Amino acid sequence: MRGLEKQGPCAAATPCGCAQPALETGNLLTEPIGYLESCFPAKIGTPRQPSICSHSRACLKIRKSIFNNPEHSLMGLEEFSHVWILFVFHKNGHLNYKAKVQPPRLNGAKIGVFSTRSPHRPNAIGLTLAKLEKVEGGAVYLSGVDMIDGTPVLDIKPYIADYDSPQNFSVHNDHHKLRAEAQADGTANSCDQLLLSGRGKVQPRQSTKERLKCLEDRTSGENSQKSRDMSEIQHTLPEDRERALDLALEPSRGESMDMPENQLGPPELKSFLEEGTDRPRKVEGALVLPGGSAETQWDASYRAGTADRVPCSVVPSWVTEAPVAPLQVRFTPHAEMDLRKLNSGDASQPSFKYFHSAEEARRAIEAVLSADPRSVYRRKLCEDRLFFFTVDTAHVTCWFGDGFAEVVRIKLASESVQTVLPPSPSPSPKGREEQSLVEEEVQQRAGPSRRAAPRAASMLVKPQSSSLATSALTHWAISLPPLPQGLVFS
Numbered sequence: 103m104r105g106l107e108k109q110g111p112c113a114a115a116t117p118c119g120c121a122q123p124a125l126e127t128g129n130l131l132t133e134p135i136g137y138l139e140s141c142f143p144a145k146i147g148t149p150r151q152p153s154i155c156s157h158s159r160a161c162l163k164i165r166k167s168i169f170n171n172p173e174h175s176l177m178g179l180e181e182f183s184h185v186w187i188l189f190v191f192h193k194n195g196h197l198n199y200k201a202k203v204q205p206p207r208l209n210g211a212k213i214g215v216f217s218t219r220s221p222h223r224p225n226a227i228g229l230t231l232a233k234l235e236k237v238e239g240g241a242v243y244l245s246g247v248d249m250i251d252g253t254p255v256l257d258i259k260p261y262i263a264d265y266d267s268p269q270n271f272s273v274h275n276d277h278h279k280l281r282a283e284a285q286a287d288g289t290a291n292s293c294d295q296l297l298l299s300g301r302g303k304v305q306p307r308q309s310t311k312e313r314l315k316c317l318e319d320r321t322s323g324e325n326s327q328k329s330r331d332m333s334e335i336q337h338t339l340p341e342d343r344e345r346a347l348d349l350a351l352e353p354s355r356g357e358s359m360d361m362p363e364n365q366l367g368p369p370e371l372k373s374f375l376e377e378g379t380d381r382p383r384k385v386e387g388a389l390v391l392p393g394g395s396a397e398t399q400w401d402a403s404y405r406a407g408t409a410d411r412v413p414c415s416v417v418p419s420w421v422t423e424a425p426v427a428p429l430q431v432r433f434t435p436h437a438e439m440d441l442r443k444l445n446s447g448d449a450s451q452p453s454f455k456y457f458h459s460a461e462e463a464r465r466a467i468e469a470v471l472s473a474d475p476r477s478v479y480r481r482k483l484c485e486d487r488l489f490f491f492t493v494d495t496a497h498v499t500c501w502f503g504d505g506f507a508e509v510v511r512i513k514l515a516s517e518s519v520q521t522v523l524p525p526s527p528s529p530s531p532k533g534r535e536e537q538s539l540v541e542e543e544v545q546q547r548a549g550p551s552r553r554a555a556p557r558a559a560s561m562l563v564k565p566q567s568s569s570l571a572t573s574a575l576t577h578w579a580i581s582l583p584p585l586p587q588g589l590v591f592s
């Protein structure tokens with residue numbers, strides 16, 4: 103990691119003159135969660151990417167200085183088949199880095215460092231996707247690693263193909279949308295599980311019901327049985343896998359497992375690093391065989407050519423079948439008008455900074471709201487509150503009902519800062535006016551029961567800085583009287 107003395111202009115200094123690590127400036131002082139015990143004692147011979155040698159093994163014990171009960175921090179991880187490991191290239195030897203590097207695969211030609219997986223980079227952080235063999239107490243056992251023994255590990259995150267693999271994005275989003283539609287038109291049933299499992303293909307230009315039926319037909323039998331499994335298997339096309347391998351840096355063919363005896367830990371670890379797990383492990387269809395084979399039944403069918411799509415990774419069902427359903431998103435006519443105005447092209451009305459069109463902005467707002475951005479707290483205890491967030495230059499006001507989110511206002515972020523900032527000592531006339539307009543509209547749409555005196559409508563939880571307004575998504579809520587549940591608006 104870069105020396106702290108090289109921090110950016112915002113870094114504060116302690117009285118002793120040292121730069122003070124500050125999260126907000128990105129000067130993170132890291133503390134390894136553990137030090138990897140790996141079958142590779144040195145850099146030489148260590149594969150350049152984890153995919154190169156599936157039998158390379160390692161073990162990471164979470165340090166007690168990080169968590170008193172390390173096993174608690176690993177709870178649930180065993181349900182994933184793969185994990186991302188973030189680590190420090192601690193044996194780089196120097197902290198120098200260059201803008202252009204020569205990856206072995208280019209055989210001497212130079213290319214920008216950020217186009218490569220070179221260990222020599224401004225922050226010497228590595229990222230490896232490893233197979234999770236088992237979790238035992240406060241330790242994780244991995245295979246398919248490209249890290250050397252003693253590597254300081256900064257973090258572990260589960261690999262979720264739906265989030266981490268672009269070829270899954272559109273399928274995931276289509277499923278998400280279909281599920282919201284099905285929820286709305288009451289057709290959500292067991293097919294839903296299949297949709298969520300990522301196994302079906304979305305049929306374009308069909309009604310929701312037809313698509314769901316089609317998926318159900320196509321994935322009946324064996325797959326329906328599998329959908330009841332605890333976890334979901336995520337697929338990758340063989341050619342994608344090939345391409346992924348091809349894009350990696352030059353593979354090291356010297357996958358020597360030789361290492362001095364003293365480099366190894368206790369006998370159990372030694373046998374794991376040398377041979378693999380000593381008992382069968384079933385991770386939702388990925389069977390790790392005893393006696394050293396890290397091969398899964400899916401790997402076997404892939405190699406035997408019996409699978410047209412290769413199931414590569416496994417996640418627990420709560421990831422794909424989350425109890426929180428996607429929401430239907432709608433815009434009031436007023437919000438539609440706001441959106442059009444925002445991108446009117448009128449010189450006095452600045453349009454978007456990041457979005458290319460009002461349609462893109464609309465889709466982004468829909469996507470954000472469909473995934474229900476509220477915290478659990480807000481979802482459970484502040485159902486009756488207006489919800490605000492800012493994306494690009496659009497400051498969005500909405501409310502949530504049973505299975506839907508409705509956008510009631512979209513304002514220019516800079517304007518909305520004015521209109522919704524905490525009224526201290528008193529709101530600007532414009533702010534007051536805007537606030538009561540929104541309340542009024544929501545009240546009208548929610549019906550007479552809501553017309554009782556608005557509750558603390560001006561209580562804002564969080565103000566917003568103008569810089570955040572244009573670069574990040576921010577949200578907060580104001581109190582309003584409870585909204586009737588299950589309302590359907592035209």
Ligand SMILES: C[S@@+](CC[C@H](N)C(=O)[O-])C[C@H]1O[C@@H](n2cnc3c(N)ncnc32)[C@H](O)[C@@H]1O
Pocket residue numbers: 145146148149150151152190191192193194219220221227228229230231248249250252253254351
């Ligand atoms: C090309 S890097 C890729 C690492 C990771 N998959 C990534 O993309 O960030 C892999 C190489 O880094 C080297 N390496 C592994 N662990 C290291 C460590 N702790 N310090 C320095 N170099 C290391 C090994 O030579 C290995 O072949």
